[in-house]
Amino acid sequence: MISYILTYFIWFLVWILLTWPPTPKNLITGLVAAYLVSLFKMDIFRSPENKSRPGAEKNKGPASYIKKIPWFLYYVVVLLYECVKANIDVAFRVMHPDVPVRPGTVKVRTGLKSDAGLTFLANSVTLTSGAATVDVNREKGCLYVHLLYIKDGLDASAVNIPAINKFEKILENIFE
Amino acid sequence: MSKFKRVRYYTGILSVVIFVAAVLLLPLPSALRWQSDFLGRSLLWLLGVLFLCLSRILIGPGAANRAAAINMLGILIVGFCAILSIATGRDWYMDIGIAWALQSFIGIVAISKYLEGKDFDE
Amino acid sequence: MNNPLGSFFIVLGLILNFFGCIGLIRFPDVYTRLQSSAKCVMLGTCAILLGLFMFKGFTAAGIKALLCIVFIALTTPVSVHALAKGAFRSGVKPWDGSVADEYVKDIIKKR
Numbered sequence: 001m002i003s004y005i006l007t008y009f010i011w012f013l014v015w016i017l018l019t020w021p022p023t024p025k026n027l028i029t030g031l032v033a034a035y036l037v038s039l040f041k042m043d044i045f046r047s048p049e050n051k052s053r054p055g056a057e058k059n060k061g062p063a064s065y066i067k068k069i070p071w072f073l074y075y076v077v078v079l080l081y082e083c084v085k086a087n088i089d090v091a092f093r094v095m096h097p098d099v100p101v102r103p104g105t106v107k108v109r110t111g112l113k114s115d116a117g118l119t120f121l122a123n124s125v126t127l128t129s130g131a132a133t134v135d136v137n138r139e140k141g142c143l144y145v146h147l148l149y150i151k152d153g154l155d156a157s158a159v160n161i162p163a164i165n166k167f168e169k170i171l172e173n174i175f176e
Numbered sequence: 177m178s179k180f181k182r183v184r185y186y187t188g189i190l191s192v193v194i195f196v197a198a199v200l201l202l203p204l205p206s207a208l209r210w211q212s213d214f215l216g217r218s219l220l221w222l223l224g225v226l227f228l229c230l231s232r233i234l235i236g237p238g239a240a241n242r243a244a245a246i247n248m249l250g251i252l253i254v255g256f257c258a259i260l261s262i263a264t265g266r267d268w269y270m271d272i273g274i275a276w277a278l279q280s281f282i283g284i285v286a287i288s289k290y291l292e293g294k295d296f297d298e
Numbered sequence: 299m300n301n302p303l304g305s306f307f308i309v310l311g312l313i314l315n316f317f318g319c320i321g322l323i324r325f326p327d328v329y330t331r332l333q334s335s336a337k338c339v340m341l342g343t344c345a346i347l348l349g350l351f352m353f354k355g356f357t358a359a360g361i362k363a364l365l366c367i368v369f370i371a372l373t374t375p376v377s378v379h380a381l382a383k384g385a386f387r388s389g390v391k392p393w394d395g396s397v398a399d400e401y402v403k404d405i406i407k408k409r
Contacts, residue, residue, distance in 0.1 A: 017365055020358040087341050090334050091317040094324055097185050103330050104398035126375035127340065132333045133375075134382045134401055144401045146329050146382060154398075192320075214305060221312050228319040232331075240328045240385035247377055248322060248335045252315060254366060255346040259308070262353050270350075270362040277369055284377040291384030 008038045071173045078170065082128035082163055089130055093148070102150050105134060106159045108143045110168060117175035121167060129163040195224055215263040222256055243287050250280025304352030307345045314342030327393035328385050336378040343370060 015030035016022055093100055112118050122133040122143065130148035137144070145159070199220050208216035229252060232245040254273040261269035318338025325331045347363040347370075354360035392399055 094321045105401040123375040255343045267359040288380040288384035291388040
């Protein structure tokens, strides 16, 4: 039920933002349209795999959602900082006379299990620090990551990258 | 670094400098003369970046390179729409931008699904 | 221009877009090109849209620019790793100078 109400309000908010000056005509149309869309997309905030997992029940209730908001803001700040750092790195590599890249795909172990957590981890890895996620192997619990510059003597089957570990620690607090 | 590469690198730097100077110093055509020169010149700059992207679409070997360049083209055009929206003061350019971003995302996902369907053979 | 903060963001975005497309031309193979272009062009276009928001404030175009920032930041990484996975599966070989390719090893092992 709480998932249904949350979905309804999010679609309603998106409708208001899309048709910005909120006149009464727009608002009434938005109420009807958000109801119709949320009839189809009711279960966007719960996936069937997460329900059967042990430990998923204790995250219920509005108090847990409120507790996650400061973690999410911290995540956005860290993401912006890492993104700017990665952009400076790429600009340096592009303008260097002989392009200093040693690319390759490596495996990175991860402890995250939930759908949303893995998606956010993969997206934030793609946006930061010379790395792009190629694929996820869920049984082994590892990401295949394409790195822009691999240092000498790095074990390719289990790599430790500090930026990825930081994101993992934050996302564990949000989604697990 | 071999001699050929060095010559190519300096040619590239020279062409970048010529491009920047042309964007900053050339007199604007009358179609791009809005209330200030800044927006017209930034539009010219974005046009040059779009041509870089188009050259990768022309020369890129194979379908994957071209799909990557088309992905970037779709995102650049959103920025193009944003600058046009500031310059002309019309709000519906951002509608075009949002719709363009959505369509390009769906198209790229479809193209990558098509690429994935082929077999991996050594 | 009469809005220095918005102009600053637009200039930043233009420079980042330029670096991204230079990377699209200079890097050696598909995967590195995808990386450079995704990072730089994503942040550059977001900066241009933020500049539009600074110019217009809370009008229809400004709000739509904010929505577009969220949309682009969510969808660009998804399309990039869809393309990278598709290129690996369709048999585009990595560059000769690449150091490790665990993913190709695992795909061949599976078949």
